[in-house]
Amino acid sequence: MRKAAFVISLFFAFLPALAQxxxxxxxxxxxxxxxxxxxxxxxxxxxxxxxxxxxxxxxxAAETPAVEPxxxxxxxxxxxxxxxxxxxxxxxxxxSILDALFPIEPDESISKGHxxxxxxxxxxxxxxxxxxxxxxxxxxYEAYGYTFTVEAFxxxxxxxxxxxxxxxxxxxxxxxxxxxxxxxxxxxxERRKYVSNGFFVQPLLKNYLKVLDSRxxxxxxxxxxxxxxxxxxxxxxxxEDMKKTRNRGWSIKAGLNPGICVMVLDRFAFETSVGxxxxxxxxxxxxxxxxxxSRFVYNIVNFTINLLALDFSLVMFF
Numbered sequence: 357m358r359k360a361a362f363v364i365s366l367f368f369a370f371l372p373a374l375a376q377x378x379x380x381x382x383x384x385x386x387x388x389x390x391x392x393x394x395x396x397x398x399x400x401x402x403x404x405x406x407x408x409x410x411x412x413x414x415x416x417a418a419e420t421p422a423v424e425p426x427x428x429x430x431x432x433x434x435x436x437x438x439x440x441x442x443x444x445x446x447x448x449x450x451x452s453i454l455d456a457l458f459p460i461e462p463d464e465s466i467s468k469g470h471x472x473x474x475x476x477x478x479x480x481x482x483x484x485x486x487x488x489x490x491x492x493x494x495x496x497y498e499a500y501g502y503t504f505t506v507e508a509f510x511x512x513x514x515x516x517x518x519x520x521x522x523x524x525x526x527x528x529x530x531x532x533x534x535x536x537x538x539x540x541x542x543x544x545x546e547r548r549k550y551v552s553n554g555f556f557v558q559p560l561l562k563n564y565l566k567v568l569d570s571r572x573x574x575x576x577x578x579x580x581x582x583x584x585x586x587x588x589x590x591x592x593x594x595x596e597d598m599k600k601t602r603n604r605g606w607s608i609k610a611g612l613n614p615g616i617c618v619m620v621l622d623r624f625a626f627e628t629s630v631g632x633x634x635x636x637x638x639x640x641x642x643x644x645x646x647x648x649x650s651r652f653v654y655n656i657v658n659f660t661i662n663l664l665a666l667d668f669s670l671v672m673f674f
Contacts, residue, residue: 458566460516465623465673466564466574472519473510474627474671479503482531501531509669511562523558523580529588545594552588552603564617574617578629581610605640617671627669634658 460467481502504527511521529552536545560580567575583606590601615629640652 458569460566461571464571465619465625466513466517466519466566468513468515470513470673471510472513472521472671472673474508474669476505476507476509476523476525476667476669478505478507478667499531499533501529501533503527503529507669509558509560511560517564517566519562519564521560521562523556523560523582525556525558527554527556527586528552529554547593548590550588550590552586554584554586556582556584558582572619574619576615576617576627576629578613578615579611580613581608583608600645602643603640605638607636607638609634609636611635613667615667623673625671625673627671629667629669630661631658632661 465472479502483500484498505525506527507523507525509521509523511519513519530550532547532549534547558580559582560578562576562578565575565577567573585604585606587604588602590603592599592601611634612632613629614632615627617625617627619625634656636656636658638652638654638656641649642652643649
């Protein structure tokens with residue numbers, strides 16, 4: 357009994373101490389409960405926000421694919437690649453001779469702002485030998501003649517390889533011929549002498565073509581219109597009568613004259629050209645023995661090329 361009473365007294369003695377130890381733990385537990393509840397309430401909006409964003413993001417998911425988040429940057433190996441040439445960077449194809457021409461340098465002789473000048477000499481001479489010349493309708497016993505032409509020309513390059521210019525010249529023709537025609541039928545024998553003089557003025561447009569990458573060789577074309585005045589006299593002697601014929605005439609000519617220009621020195625060039633196309637209209641008044649007169653009007657269209665009638669010129673550029 358004493359032992360039981362001692363145990364009971366000890367129990368009641370330590371009961372207040374045990375109560376003090378238990379109360380703080382319970383209070384702390386009670387105080388922790390609101391903190392946990394607050395944490396839960398604060399965590400709920402944080403958790404609900406992604407849910408709302410996912411709901412909003414899921415609405416257009418049917419129209420646009422979802423974008424994957426960027427992956428972590430990895431090591432990138434840089435390699436050099438050849439540049440890709442686009443169609444716009446490719447050079448244009450050359451489709452004509454004008455596209456294939458080389459550009460004119462500012463200091464070239466045919467560039468804009470330069471002048472050119474020169475002269476042309478032409479001489480055609482013919483004569484027969486001692487023997488008679490048998491032609492289809494008769495014989496030529498003796499013949500001698502020539503045609504001499506001298507020209508001066510000049511121009512100014514209004515742009516690269518294009519010049520405006522003018523020609524002016526003088527020509528003289530003289531021949532003496534002794535012939536017979538149709539001896540079996542008419543037996544016409546005559547000796548004829550003829551001399552004429554002519555003056556002309558010729559405005560022109562000259563185009564040069566630089567077809568090679570060189571300053572020595574050029575092609576050119578000369579387009580011109582000329583006005584010419586000429587007068588002459590012809591004398592015919594058949595052994596019985598002598599006739600004198602005077603003529604005066606005006607001519608207008610237009611033509612194309614392509615040619616070649618070769619620079620032989622720094623500012624000197626040698627040019628040769630040939631007539632390619634010619635149009636001419638002439639009016640000639642003729643008087644015979646100062647008694648009768650007549651007028652001839654004729655037009656000529658010439659598409660032939662006479663390689664035996666080349667013009668040679670020495671040209672200076674400055």
